[in-house]
Amino acid sequence: MASTGQNSTAVIVMGPFRSGTSLVSAILAGLDVYFGPAAEASPPPDRFNPLGYFQRREIVSANTRFIASAGGTQANPGTPDKLFENGDWKILASTSIPWVENAASFGMKDPRFSTTLWSWVQVGRLKRDGLKVIRVTRRLEAAAASVMKHREVREYCGNDFSRSLEMTEAYDVNSAWTADHLGIPVCQIAYEALIGDPTQEVARLADYLEVREPARIKRCARLIGKRRALLDHYVRKVSHPALLADTIARTVKAKLPVSG
Numbered sequence: 001m002a003s004t005g006q007n008s009t010a011v012i013v014m015g016p017f018r019s020g021t022s023l024v025s026a027i028l029a030g031l032d033v034y035f036g037p038a039a040e041a042s043p044p045p046d047r048f049n050p051l052g053y054f055q056r057r058e059i060v061s062a063n064t065r066f067i068a069s070a071g072g073t074q075a076n077p078g079t080p081d082k083l084f085e086n087g088d089w090k091i092l093a094s095t096s097i098p099w100v101e102n103a104a105s106f107g108m109k110d111p112r113f114s115t116t117l118w119s120w121v122q123v124g125r126l127k128r129d130g131l132k133v134i135r136v137t138r139r140l141e142a143a144a145a146s147v148m149k150h151r152e153v154r155e156y157c158g159n160d161f162s163r164s165l166e167m168t169e170a171y172d173v174n175s176a177w178t179a180d181h182l183g184i185p186v187c188q189i190a191y192e193a194l195i196g197d198p199t200q201e202v203a204r205l206a207d208y209l210e211v212r213e214p215a216r217i218k219r220c221a222r223l224i225g226k227r228r229a230l231l232d233h234y235v236r237k238v239s240h241p242a243l244l245a246d247t248i249a250r251t252v253k254a255k256l257p258v259s260g
Contacts, residue, residue, distance in 0.1 A: 015136030020191035
């Protein structure tokens with residue numbers, strides 16, 4: 001089985017839902033990590049992640065189907081080792097990601113990598129040589145509370161906070177296990193530290209990626225700040241009426257009461 005982007009540096013971002021993986025991915029994109037054609041990203045930027053989600057449809061689909069093939073769910077995916085034992089490896093083998101081949105450094109972000117990355121490596125779809133992994137953490141209660149504000153993600157755990165907390169802990173434990181067992185240096189970024197000291201934490205990310213451009217690092221540190229990101233996001237929306245209408249529809253939908 002051929003490795004994905006075997007001549008490139010693969011940068012994988014993992015961590016619980018609503019832990020800051022999208023924010024870290026935005027920083028990585030500013031540090032010249034290529035996350036693929038923007039038109040194929042899913043979902044688009046919104047009020048929850050105004051800088052974007054940096055998730056690929058094909059990656060999310062592969063990870064979701066792989067978890068399901070082993071009997072897991074979004075809320076309870078199982079452990080990485082059991083997923084490797086029981087999952088259908090053909091799902092990972094058949095996932096086409098042609099855009100990575102010509103990128104010197106490409107990125108893939110999906111919270112589900114917390115559980116699936118071990119299998120991607122073990123089956124040879126991603127090789128350890130040239131692999132860089134960022135594990136994102138956040139205080140569990142805060143991440144779980146953020147899950148409950150996100151209509152799509154909270155449905156994974158039945159719109160129940162206690163199950164949201166259990167899901168967040170499971171993804172955090174799985175990402176820790178994966179980081180410990182990969183046998184490569186893994187960069188761990190805490191959301192609270194990133195918000196509290198952007199300059200230092202972005203510099204750590206840059207150092208991990210061997211980026212030595214002070215001006216670029218400084219620009220990436222300025223990405224951090226929800227108010228500024230939201231302002232930039234809505235300015236872009238206002239300049240594109242169709243995008244503005246989509247934002248209004250998503251906001252109304254997110255505020256509608258959940259039946260059941």
